Amino acid sequence: MLRVEGLHTFYGSIEALRGVDLEVSSGEIVALIGANGAGKSTLLMTICGQPHAARGQVRFGDDDITQWPTHEIIAAGIAQAPEGRRIFARMSVLENLLMGATSADPQHFESDLTRVFTLFPILKERRDQRGGTLSGGEQQMLAIARALMSRPRLLLLDEPSLGLAPMVVKQIFRVIQEINEQQRVTVFLVEQNAFHALRLAHRGYVLVNGRVTMTGTGRDLLANPDIRAAYLEGGH
Amino acid sequence: MEYFLQQLINGLTLGAIYGLIAIGYTMVYGIIGMINFAHGEVYMIGAFISLITFLVLGMLGVGWLPLALLIVLASAMFFTAVYGWVLERVAYRPLRQSPRLAALISAIGMSIFLQNYVQVAQGARVKPLPPLIGGGINLMEREGFVVQLSYLQIIIIVLTIALMVTFSLLINHTRLGRAQRACQEDLKMAALVGINVDRTISTTFVIGAALAAVAGMMVTLYYGVIDFFIGFLAGIKAFTAAVLGGIGSLPGAMLGGVLIGLIEVFWSAYFTIEYKDVAAFSILVLVLIFRPTGLLGRPEVEKV
Ligand SMILES: Nc1ncnc2c1ncn2[C@@H]1O[C@H](COP(=O)(O)OP(=O)(O)O)[C@@H](O)[C@H]1O
Numbered sequence: 001m002l003r004v005e006g007l008h009t010f011y012g013s014i015e016a017l018r019g020v021d022l023e024v025s026s027g028e029i030v031a032l033i034g035a036n037g038a039g040k041s042t043l044l045m046t047i048c049g050q051p052h053a054a055r056g057q058v059r060f061g062d063d064d065i066t067q068w069p070t071h072e073i074i075a076a077g078i079a080q081a082p083e084g085r086r087i088f089a090r091m092s093v094l095e096n097l098l099m100g101a102t103s104a105d106p107q108h109f110e111s112d113l114t115r116v117f118t119l120f121p122i123l124k125e126r127r128d129q130r131g132g133t134l135s136g137g138e139q140q141m142l143a144i145a146r147a148l149m150s151r152p153r154l155l156l157l158d159e160p161s162l163g164l165a166p167m168v169v170k171q172i173f174r175v176i177q178e179i180n181e182q183q184r185v186t187v188f189l190v191e192q193n194a195f196h197a198l199r200l201a202h203r204g205y206v207l208v209n210g211r212v213t214m215t216g217t218g219r220d221l222l223a224n225p226d227i228r229a230a231y232l233e234g235g236h
Numbered sequence: 237m238e239y240f241l242q243q244l245i246n247g248l249t250l251g252a253i254y255g256l257i258a259i260g261y262t263m264v265y266g267i268i269g270m271i272n273f274a275h276g277e278v279y280m281i282g283a284f285i286s287l288i289t290f291l292v293l294g295m296l297g298v299g300w301l302p303l304a305l306l307i308v309l310a311s312a313m314f315f316t317a318v319y320g321w322v323l324e325r326v327a328y329r330p331l332r333q334s335p336r337l338a339a340l341i342s343a344i345g346m347s348i349f350l351q352n353y354v355q356v357a358q359g360a361r362v363k364p365l366p367p368l369i370g371g372g373i374n375l376m377e378r379e380g381f382v383v384q385l386s387y388l389q390i391i392i393i394v395l396t397i398a399l400m401v402t403f404s405l406l407i408n409h410t411r412l413g414r415a416q417r418a419c420q421e422d423l424k425m426a427a428l429v430g431i432n433v434d435r436t437i438s439t440t441f442v443i444g445a446a447l448a449a450v451a452g453m454m455v456t457l458y459y460g461v462i463d464f465f466i467g468f469l470a471g472i473k474a475f476t477a478a479v480l481g482g483i484g485s486l487p488g489a490m491l492g493g494v495l496i497g498l499i500e501v502f503w504s505a506y507f508t509i510e511y512k513d514v515a516a517f518s519i520l521v522l523v524l525i526f527r528p529t530g531l532l533g534r535p536e537v538e539k540v
């Protein structure tokens with residue numbers, strides 16, 4: 001479904017991605033783990049054309065979307081809940097969800113709204129509240145819900161557990177699984193904290209300094225001593 | 237008292253005009269974080285298009301005034317909007333990823349270019365328009381002093397209020413308005429939810445230019461004379477209004493416009509006309525010392 005080949009991305013003269021290859025198949029949950037600054041967020045953003053890649057290719061389905069404008073990439077069926085959530089703070093929860101539905105057929109809006117309110121009932125209670133007044137966990141739920149409102153085939157999640165209480169992290173990971181299993185949405189998940197991500201994911205990639213250094217099933221990566229040492233020890 | 241009331245009416249009229257121009261500054265700043273220094277010239281072009289349309293209608297013999305006004309309004313808004321659109325395309329879009337200073341220089345360059353273009357195309361002399369809408373309502377009369385609300389002032393104030401209401405509804409309740417607010421808050425996230433950011437920015441320039449065109453038409457009718465240089469001072473005043481109200485805030489732009497109009501008129505009426513501009517700018521400085529974000533502005537939230 002998504003195939004990234006030899007991807008290079010620059011911020012000015014900083015080369016954040018140095019030839020990334022990876023693949024996400026339809027129906028999978030794939031995790032990308034790596035230390036702070038490895039280029040994980042840059043990869044998700046480059047897939048969405050923010051910024052565009054300097055070299056290499058992003059293929060989505062049959063299309064080469066590498067140089068497409070972002071709004072066309074979203075319309076093609078990719079959505080992202082980005083790092084830091086980036087909720088529209090001055091808009092209500094409902095308006096944030098309306099924004100998420102920008103590229104969707106307005107006909108589906110009511111049923112999609114019901115769907116995300118079922119996944120995250122707290123958002124229904126907060127629907128007229130400003131996004132900026134929500135707690136961190138609620139904002140993360142809103143970020144995921146907003147991404148779902150465009151009816152994506154591929155959902156990109158950037159560190160959805162960052163800074164949240166363990167209970168909330170559990171709930172969010174449960175919902176991610178539900179979205180994947182019941183609604184057949186393919187998920188590409190970035191996490192710095194690898195334990196939850198690799199347990200949830202079918203497969204995983206490890207990114208170091210803008211390059212993929214390791215790949216395997218979630219279970220294999222979890223069992224790998226190098227990975228345990230680099231990304232798991234000390235926490236969880 | 238009568239004198240005061242008359243000045244109040246005059247000040248509100250002038251303020252309405254400044255407010256309409258100020259909206260263009262504030263909207264563009266809100267989205268791309270840049271002052272469109274050519275916006276005053278866009279307003280000047282709106283005034284010229286109004287004048288030209290009036291003259292053409294006169295030659296064609298369109299005598300019924302309400303119809304003529306409507307046609308002029310539509311023509312000024314449309315053609316000025318085209319200028320706004322082209323301006324963004326030519327002068328700003330290619331520089332969006334460049335340093336701020338490049339865009340600023342481009343803006344000032346466009347401003348000079350447009351002034352000279354109109355000067356060459358239309359001549360440097362003042363262009364007069366015979367008064368079209370005379371008369372008014374006498375509100376009060378005492379000892380020979382008449383407080384008059386002219387029909388033209390009524391038109392200006394009513395039209396401004398109507399535009400403001402329409403515009404607020406547009407921003408708060410339509411798809412386009414939501415897209416604009418999203419772009420104001422976070423351009424990158426707006427793109428990530430599927431908004432066509434380029435188109436939204438274009439639309440912002442178009443709307444700002446159309447509102448400035450209405451101001452241009454009003455000024456042409458109100459003062460009866462225009463020249464290629466009117467955009468400069470009006471632009472600075474409207475920009476001051478936008479900053480005074482809180483740059484980025486729409487109600488702020490309107491409030492700022494009205495305040496600048498009132499300050500200017502009252503200062504001329506009670507003190508010295510020569511210092512009216514100094515007065516307006518001094519008030520701006522004072523407000524910015526005590527409220528750096530302007531009267532209705534929000535404190536700038538640092539974006540991550
Ligand atoms: N907007 C930016 N401008 C310049 N450099 C950036 C920007 N964003 C990220 N970088 C740099 O790119 C590299 C990768 O960053 P990022 O993709 O955010 O890593 P991760 O998400 O894995 O923590 C880092 O060296 C970071 O400093």
Ligand SMILES: [Mg+2]
Pocket residue numbers: 040041042083
């Ligand atoms: Mg990151």
